Amino acid sequence: xxxxxxxxxxxxxxxxxxxxxxxxxxxxxxxxxxxxxxxxxxxxxxxxxxxxxxxxxxxxxxxxxxxxxxxxxxxxxxxxxxxxxxxxxxxxxxxxxxxxxxxxxxxxxxxxxxxxxxxx
Numbered sequence: 001x002x003x004x005x006x007x008x009x010x011x012x013x014x015x016x017x018x019x020x021x022x023x024x025x026x027x028x029x030x031x032x033x034x035x036x037x038x039x040x041x042x043x044x045x046x047x048x049x050x051x052x053x054x055x056x057x058x059x060x061x062x063x064x065x066x067x068x069x070x071x072x073x074x075x076x077x078x079x080x081x082x083x084x085x086x087x088x089x090x091x092x093x094x095x096x097x098x099x100x101x102x103x104x105x106x107x108x109x110x111x112x113x114x115x116x117x118x119x120x
Contacts (some may be wrong), residue, residue, distance in 0.1 A: 004109050006092045006102075010035065011069035012043045013078050019043070026104060026111065027091035033070065034084040034091050040066060047083055063088075073113060075100040 004026040012018040020043055024033070047064025054060055064083035069076060072092075077099035084090055097103065101114045 004111060006072050006111055008092060009071040010039070010043060010081075011071065012045055013067055013069050015044060016069065017068055022090070024090055024092040026087075026097070028097070028104065029095055030091050030093035031094045031095055032065070032080050032082050033096045034063075034082045034088055034093070035068070036088075037064070037083040037085060040068065040081065040083055043068070045081070046048050051082075053082070070096050070097075070100065073102060073111060075102065075113065099116055 006024050008022050008024055009018045010022060010086050011094055020039060022035070022039070039082070045066050045068055047066050049065060050062050051065050059071050063085070065080055066083065067078055068081045069078050070092075079096045079099050101117065102111050103108070103114050105112050
């Protein structure tokens with residue numbers, strides 16, 4: 001099973017002139033995208049509140065969350081981002097994938113646009 005990397009551009013939702021290009025590991029086991037605190041702060045993005053998260057090891061950790069505009073494959077959406085600390089990985093999570101209408105191709109392991117959305 002290969003890893004999928006996503007080339008993304010992050011923007012400050014209140015000042016789109018502030019942006020940053022990143023390559024993030026796509027993690028379909030992570031609900032939210034995790035970006036290093038320093039990167040988000042360099043864009044002028046501030047935490048709105050703190051949430052508690054359960055790690056793979058079962059530990060409970062607390063991290064700040066905020067909002068950033070994420071762009072990938074010509075799709076753009078404002079999503080929740082977690083302010084990752086030094087020991088945390090940076091990842092593109094499921095919330096961003098769904099908000100951007102992207103999925104991982106099961107054969108090529110590359111990101112692609114979702115051709116059809118499910119209507120319930």
